[in-house]
Amino acid sequence: MDTIIKQASERNAQLTTWRRFFHRHAEVGWTEYITTATIAEILTELGFEVLLGRDILSADKRLGLPSADTLTAAKERALAYGIDARLVEAMDGGFTGLCAIMRGSEEGKTVCLRFDIDANDLTESTDDDHRPHREGFASLHAGSMHACGHDGHIAVGLGVATLLAEHRADLKGTVLLLFQSAEEGVRGASGISDTLLSAVDELYGFHLGFALTETGTLGASTTDFLATTKLDAVFTGAPAHAGARPDGGKNALLAAATAALQLHALPRRADGISRVNVGTLYAGEGRNTIPARAALSAEVRGETTAVNRAMTDDAKRVLTASAMMHDTAVDITTVGQACALTCDEALAKRALGIASKLGIFSAVHESVSFGASEDFTVLAEQVQSCGGQADYLIVGTELAGGHHTDRFDFDEHALVLATALFTALVLAD
Ligand SMILES: [Zn+2]
Numbered sequence: 001m002d003t004i005i006k007q008a009s010e011r012n013a014q015l016t017t018w019r020r021f022f023h024r025h026a027e028v029g030w031t032e033y034i035t036t037a038t039i040a041e042i043l044t045e046l047g048f049e050v051l052l053g054r055d056i057l058s059a060d061k062r063l064g065l066p067s068a069d070t071l072t073a074a075k076e077r078a079l080a081y082g083i084d085a086r087l088v089e090a091m092d093g094g095f096t097g098l099c100a101i102m103r104g105s106e107e108g109k110t111v112c113l114r115f116d117i118d119a120n121d122l123t124e125s126t127d128d129d130h131r132p133h134r135e136g137f138a139s140l141h142a143g144s145m146h147a148c149g150h151d152g153h154i155a156v157g158l159g160v161a162t163l164l165a166e167h168r169a170d171l172k173g174t175v176l177l178l179f180q181s182a183e184e185g186v187r188g189a190s191g192i193s194d195t196l197l198s199a200v201d202e203l204y205g206f207h208l209g210f211a212l213t214e215t216g217t218l219g220a221s222t223t224d225f226l227a228t229t230k231l232d233a234v235f236t237g238a239p240a241h242a243g244a245r246p247d248g249g250k251n252a253l254l255a256a257a258t259a260a261l262q263l264h265a266l267p268r269r270a271d272g273i274s275r276v277n278v279g280t281l282y283a284g285e286g287r288n289t290i291p292a293r294a295a296l297s298a299e300v301r302g303e304t305t306a307v308n309r310a311m312t313d314d315a316k317r318v319l320t321a322s323a324m325m326h327d328t329a330v331d332i333t334t335v336g337q338a339c340a341l342t343c344d345e346a347l348a349k350r351a352l353g354i355a356s357k358l359g360i361f362s363a364v365h366e367s368v369s370f371g372a373s374e375d376f377t378v379l380a381e382q383v384q385s386c387g388g389q390a391d392y393l394i395v396g397t398e399l400a401g402g403h404h405t406d407r408f409d410f411d412e413h414a415l416v417l418a419t420a421l422f423t424a425l426v427l428a429d
Pocket residue numbers: 147148184403404
């Protein structure tokens with residue numbers, strides 16, 4: 001344990017450099033070409049077998065892909081940056097993310113660590129008291145910013161990989177380091193092929209900050225994940241002259257507006273907490289035309305996967321009925337999905353024991369409440385349904401601005417602590 005702590009501490013500067021590189025080159029979900037290629041190069045160099053994009057993703061199961069134009073722009077940005085054309089080509093069409101594999105010299109369990117790698121749809125603050133701006137590592141990409149700490153998650157993943165490469169002789173069994181795309185909007189995990197994780201005995205994921213905002217604290221497991229479904233609905237009607245032919249069109253705006261009101265009127269449930277939100281609604285072509293098109297984005301959540309499923313069914317019915325009410329058509333797409341999760345007690349206890357033994361955390365909580373959604377739960381459900389176990393941890397870190405705000409920043413010292421912990425989780429008996 002002492003060796004791991006020492007080695008992680010020696011990587012302090014490198015961890016910060018990595019974090020700041022990925023912060024500077026922030027890429028949102030499914031556009032992480034520079035990010036994935038950079039991770040791939042480092043891991044290949046360290047001796048890992050690297051499965052890129054298409055090797056680990058099911059094309060049709062990826063949710064919430066950006067437009068073809070956005071994907072092309074991201075690809076061209078990566079090529080202009082100097083990323084190897086073969087790597088960029090291998091990821092063409094938004095096949096980003098990778099899984100790195102290292103097999104030990106002895107038989108043993110298969111452990112998977114999952115790190116999410118995407119940025120948020122935000123433009124970073126240019127205030128002088130915002131450290132990334134002041135110290136020159138703010139995002140170079142307008143509209144993309146690491147405002148959730150996934151840049152830190154990547155740095156930890158690379159830190160763990162570096163330490164594992166040094167400890168290869170001590171490694172028993174197999175370790176998978178999964179660098180997953182598009183966690184924001186809970187889109188990426190559903191795209192991971194079922195077969196990738198079928199042999200995983202232990203799956204660990206984590207988040208920096210969030211429920212714990214003091215550096216040095218740790219949550220050994222997490223409760224209160226909300227299952228969620230993200231829905232896009234496009235209503236199509238027919239245009240007509242609003243003065244001469246008020247009865248001649250089919251009003252898509254009214255269909256969408258009806259849906260928005262009725263979605264928020266869905267009753268609460270006896271079998272668990274639920275949520276519903278209509279986040280955006282765009283409709284209409286001009287003041288004096290019956291609106292022929294409307295687009296609405298909504299989400300539902302549930303305390304359990306079953307509650308969320310019921311809310312999803314209700315929401316789809318309201319969308320369909322609202323369209324019918326105004327004689328319009330509606331096209332509903334699921335663009336994100338996460339389930340609920342109960343962390344396995346045995347893994348939570350193991351993490352608690354190892355963290356306590358390491359002695360680098362000022363406070364180790366048995367479990368902390370998450371209160372939001374994470375698509376790690378989709379991977380965890382896959383692993384648990386195949387007989388494996390899963391645990392999600394929170395590594396505390398002081399925050400400068402809240403998650404998902406343009407002034408987000410965190411205390412980079414947490415990177416060393418997380419690197420030591422996750423290396424120990426792989427190597428400890
Ligand atoms: Zn986030």
